[in-house]
Amino acid sequence: MTVGDIVQALELTVYCGKKGLERRVTGGYVSDLLSDVMGHADTGQVWVTLQTHKNVMAIASLKDLAAVILVTGHKPDENTAHQSEEEAIPVLGTHMSAFDVTGKLYELINK
Amino acid sequence: MNRYSADLHVHTLLSPCGDLEMTPANIVEFAAIKGIDILGITDHNSTRHGALIKKMAEKKGIFVLCGAEVTTKEDIHCLTFFENNAATESFQEYLEKHLADVKNRPSIFGYQVVVDEEEMIIEEVDKLLISALDQSLDQVEAMVHSLGGLFIPAHIDRPSYSLISQLGFVPSGLNADALEISRNTTPGALRKKFPEVAGYTLTGSSDAHFLQQLGTLVSVFEMETRSFAEVCKALRKEDGRGVRVEERGK
Numbered sequence: 474m475t476v477g478d479i480v481q482a483l484e485l486t487v488y489c490g491k492k493g494l495e496r497r498v499t500g501g502y503v504s505d506l507l508s509d510v511m512g513h514a515d516t517g518q519v520w521v522t523l524q525t526h527k528n529v530m531a532i533a534s535l536k537d538l539a540a541v542i543l544v545t546g547h548k549p550d551e552n553t554a555h556q557s558e559e560e561a562i563p564v565l566g567t568h569m570s571a572f573d574v575t576g577k578l579y580e581l582i583n584k
Numbered sequence: 585m586n587r588y589s590a591d592l593h594v595h596t597l598l599s600p601c602g603d604l605e606m607t608p609a610n611i612v613e614f615a616a617i618k619g620i621d622i623l624g625i626t627d628h629n630s631t632r633h634g635a636l637i638k639k640m641a642e643k644k645g646i647f648v649l650c651g652a653e654v655t656t657k658e659d660i661h662c663l664t665f666f667e668n669n670a671a672t673e674s675f676q677e678y679l680e681k682h683l684a685d686v687k688n689r690p691s692i693f694g695y696q697v698v699v700d701e702e703e704m705i706i707e708e709v710d711k712l713l714i715s716a717l718d719q720s721l722d723q724v725e726a727m728v729h730s731l732g733g734l735f736i737p738a739h740i741d742r743p744s745y746s747l748i749s750q751l752g753f754v755p756s757g758l759n760a761d762a763l764e765i766s767r768n769t770t771p772g773a774l775r776k777k778f779p780e781v782a783g784y785t786l787t788g789s790s791d792a793h794f795l796q797q798l799g800t801l802v803s804v805f806e807m808e809t810r811s812f813a814e815v816c817k818a819l820r821k822e823d824g825r826g827v828r829v830e831e832r833g834k
Contacts, residue, residue: 507750511752511753
């Protein structure tokens with residue numbers, strides 16, 4: 474499954490990092506503490522969060538994550554979007570809560 | 585050059601978690617006993633007790649920096665300080681405008697009261713002061729600096745409500761006047777673990793919520809005299825001035 478497949482299935486907004494839509498997705502991680510994500514997220518995961526700071530992209534790149542999904546209508550900060558383009562790691566968005574989008578994501582990935 | 589002991593992170597009884605004994609009168613008296621030369625008054629998302637404590641402390645020869653401990657939308661605690669009443673009041677308006685509209689429940693969080701010199705209650709603050717603003721770290725920093733204030737992310741090594749817990753590491757290009765460390769680390773240990781703090785001045789303060797905690801961790805300022813401008817210069821390590829962290833017994 475690719476990031477693009479998830480965008481289509483969950484009707485997510487693609488804010489930036491379109492070049493990364495072909496990335497392969499292996500699972501997901503949900504957390505708003507970036508220190509926690511740095512310690513526990515794994516390569517290829519989709520990260521569900523409401524944090525929009527540019528450090529999100531630094532950590533996504535460090536951990537080689539597939540994409541970031543911002544929940545409840547949050548949008549990336551300007552420099553976050555810029556870094557997403559550079560790293561080709563998409564930042565996606567939804568109005569769903571972390572609970573709802575994670576439930577759907579889990580079902581989709583584990584189908 | 586003179587040396588001044590500064591405790592720049594002190595809560596009053598206005599903070600819901602601040603002990604009811606943390607009245608302006610008690611804080612000033614204890615600070616004098618503990619030999620504190622510079623006191624920073626930093627209630628959660630409110631500057632309301634600063635001016636009164638400044639007035640009372642001056643009589644005892646203690647210099648006060650008025651400000652607040654702000655909670656950004658990322659749940660990062662940051663100390664802020666302002667040079668004069670006009671700037672402090674402008675910042676107070678900003679805090680009131682941007683703090684989440686959630687009512688305090690004193691039975692859970694504690695009372696939020698403003699008192700006068702004689703410890704009489706003037707007002708009970710309704711909005712829960714430990715909520716977060718709807719403003720990001722960068723927005724709060726910009727606002728503080730536009731008012732000529734000081735911006736110091738608090739207890740950055742702590743596992744909750746800190747710059748590092750919420751954002752993983754110190755963001756590159758962060759425009760902070762200093763970074764505050766908690767008593768759980770030392771400047772040396774922190775610099776080893778997070779090399780990105782190398783360019784920043786570090787401060788340490790008690791984060792006192794109880795009288796007994798006042799002055800247990802201080803920053804020693806080496807500078808000419810006690811003024812807002814000198815504090816700024818010391819934080820920037822200009823002209824032979826400087827700051828170092830010092831832990832003290834209770």
